[in-house]
Amino acid sequence: MLKCKINGKEMEVPQGTSIIEAFKLSGQDIAHYCWHPGLSVAGVCRLCMVEIEGQPKLQIACNTMVQDGMVINNNSETVKDVVRWGLDFHLINHPLDCPICDQAGECGLQDQYMQFGKYDPEMAERKVKKRKVVDLGPTVVLDSERCILCSRCVRFTDEVSKTHELGIFNRGDRSEIGTFKDRPLDNKYSLNTVDICPVGALTSKDFRFRQRVWYLKTAESICPGCSTGCNVNVYYNEEGLWRVRPRHNPEVNGHWMCDEGRDTYKYVNRKARLLEAKMGHRDNWTLESPGAAAKAAGQKLREVIEAHGPESVALVLTGQYTTEELETAVQKFKGDLGSSLVYHWVNNPESFEDFDGILLRGDKNPNTKGLLKILEQEGVSLTWKDLESRVQQGQIKTVVVAGPENQSVFPDFVEKVNLLAGVENVVWLTACPHSVLDSREKATWQIPLKTYIEKAGSFINHQGKTQSFEVGTVIVSSALTLAEAATLLVGQELEVSSGDRLAELTRKKNFFTETRGAL
């Protein structure tokens, strides 16, 4: 361990720590653009200047290693002056279009300017004009004028995604970010470049101009997109979710997440959701509140069991629910209904084990491990074949399906619904509607469930790591969790919660007023 003093604060850091990392460890602010903890050091922005006792010149904190006994500060007038000038140079060609820039509110330049701005620019020359609104690929838009050439995105494509699309072309004040021959920036991690862009040069096609970031609140969650279980922040307002961004977790996803995972907010919003329960069959549906529909379906379940015995009822589960929900569902089903027919719906067995070497996994369920654990714990080991043969023989009169939340990753969705076409009653628990369910000929209950962001629980990822999350926000308040639905289905009543949690939720503070300037 090396001893050093940072702005008067004594601390010990491990060998090989750079000064900027020591600043981060000590919890003190230091201006920077090009340095990113997940990327290599470039040392191009020259903003993280620090004064080291005994050294005549200022040094950049990102590329200087801490040595034993170093006394470092970044709050002297010299340092502040240098940062002020450094920032002014960055702004020479940067357009002052914050009011129409999508990055405003979470922009590194804005944040640093509050602290180090000269407020009286001395540049009389015209700004260099560069390309604007460049369609860089399916997900990203580039504005070259706003770019400060920190090279974070270039290093990202070189070091993390290893796709090497981006480069800095030309030189001097004509330098700009681009791709060779303007080929699209099209990789599965391209939106990370938008996250790490400290200015508004790279913006997300999906998110730009849809919301001002200061109107959004954030909640921590776990991405339900695949079995990696990336830690994420979701950004929401009263209308619903607007975007998903990665949250640092060195054990799971580092600083990154894939583009696919960022789409997981789409099926959560009201437009995509099943808002009321539907009971009936094709062309003859009655709308009902979710709770009442679950009770009615429960009544039917018990009638079927009375008539045909408990083995006429089956439960189909997907790895899209929390461990707690799955446990309650299986226990209620086995204990209270007495049926041991519980099945695991595997959506894409061929690609289940796929892994792209970075984050993306073929298993598109966040909690397959959790489901397998519960099934093992409850002693269930039935194969899908078994269900198929029982259905064909007509032994099964009623199936309860906890269908996928994220239907788009279940390529066999229609096939599975059709498999159950001959079953007399299907209770389909789902967050989103699907036309193939609406066209079922026999009795069906479609009961709306809550999505991952609306409930608390835990997922077990591919490593076997249990990751818990809290309720982020509620979008369809009447929807049930799987545990609630299972409770109602077996004829029990729900416990009424005090409502304190909801009050706590609504009082959640705005992320941006708390962590401004955190790059």
Add this chain to the structure above:
Amino acid sequence: MADFQLSAEGVEFVKAELKRYETPLSAVIPCLYRVQKENQGWVSPESVSYLSQLMDIPEAHINEVLSFYTMFNREPVGRHHVQVCCNISCAMNGARELTHHLCKSFDVKEGEVSKDGKLTITRVECLGSCGTAPMMQINDRYYENLSPDSAVKIIKELE
């Protein structure tokens, strides 16, 4: 545009250059020079793709180098690339007027290829021959102590 390919010697050259440095990235400049030489004086996007495959370096990285240095031409040039130095000594000795005179004499705009494909005239920064200003470089040769007439004569004598 047909796909570009280096000659067998060119490929050998690239392979030797790759071995010469600690990192293959260091070999980009000599290899681009070679490509420019074998591709009628300019480096086309196709040749960058070709070089990228040959050297196993991403195209974007080669393009970064290519677009940084002015010695590489990214547009076609004539058979004779006339670079007139217009830095301080040459400028004081009339290099800018010389450039205009040459362009007028051969009916070609600065930076463009003449109609017969013979000539491209460009202004460049210091070529390090200040003592013999004004001067120009045609392909790999220096021509020094020029006057408008001698420069025209030199170019006319080229085939």
